[in-house]
Amino acid sequence: MPIDDVPETFHVTTDEQLRAVSNLTRHRIMAVLRFEPATITQIAERIGLAKGSSSYHVRLLERAGLVKVVRTRKVRGVMERYYAMAARSIELPDPGDGGPDVLMRHAVADLEASPADGERHVRMTHLRLTDEQFAELGARLQALADEYRELSDPSLPDTSLVFALFHPAQIRQTEGDAK
Numbered sequence: 001m002p003i004d005d006v007p008e009t010f011h012v013t014t015d016e017q018l019r020a021v022s023n024l025t026r027h028r029i030m031a032v033l034r035f036e037p038a039t040i041t042q043i044a045e046r047i048g049l050a051k052g053s054s055s056y057h058v059r060l061l062e063r064a065g066l067v068k069v070v071r072t073r074k075v076r077g078v079m080e081r082y083y084a085m086a087a088r089s090i091e092l093p094d095p096g097d098g099g100p101d102v103l104m105r106h107a108v109a110d111l112e113a114s115p116a117d118g119e120r121h122v123r124m125t126h127l128r129l130t131d132e133q134f135a136e137l138g139a140r141l142q143a144l145a146d147e148y149r150e151l152s153d154p155s156l157p158d159t160s161l162v163f164a165l166f167h168p169a170q171i172r173q174t175e176g177d178a179k
Contacts, residue, residue: 021092067086
């Protein structure tokens with residue numbers, strides 16, 4: 001399947017789909033398939049998982065509609081399947097008040113698992129913005145991410161870009177805290 005034929009966004013709408021993307025191993029499998037199709041063996045090698053476990057997780061992703069078989073070929077009498085993402089990006093439903101943000105949890109887990117001696121750019125900044133500035137910054141961040149996604153070369157090592165622009169919950173002081 002040519003990359004141009006892939007829909008831009010897959011909207012997660014069912015509990016089955018949400019459970020599928022909520023698992024860190026399946027998140028990592030989808031990262032492998034983000035730029036090019038791969039077989040179960042290739043996926044297993046990339047993420048350091050047994051072929052049987054990789055097959056199990058890919059089947060769950062396929063059943064949820066998040067990945068699909070895009071090509072097959074016969075190798076030594078066995079049909080080899082190549083899997084790819086069903087869309088360029090996945091949009092999750094809003095987790096609601098106090099709900100876990102699955103993507104951010106996966107991003108933190110990936111950051112913690114990345115080589116400590118590797119180059120990282122991690123920063124947190126607190127801002128005070130008007131509603132218009134907030135919207136503009138969000139749009140600029142999304143445009144920058146889209147620009148670099150278009151420049152991505154599957155032959156190069158993976159790089160993750162994660163950003164979160166949000167209004168934090170207001171922390172209410174209790175009488176004891178104010179003293």
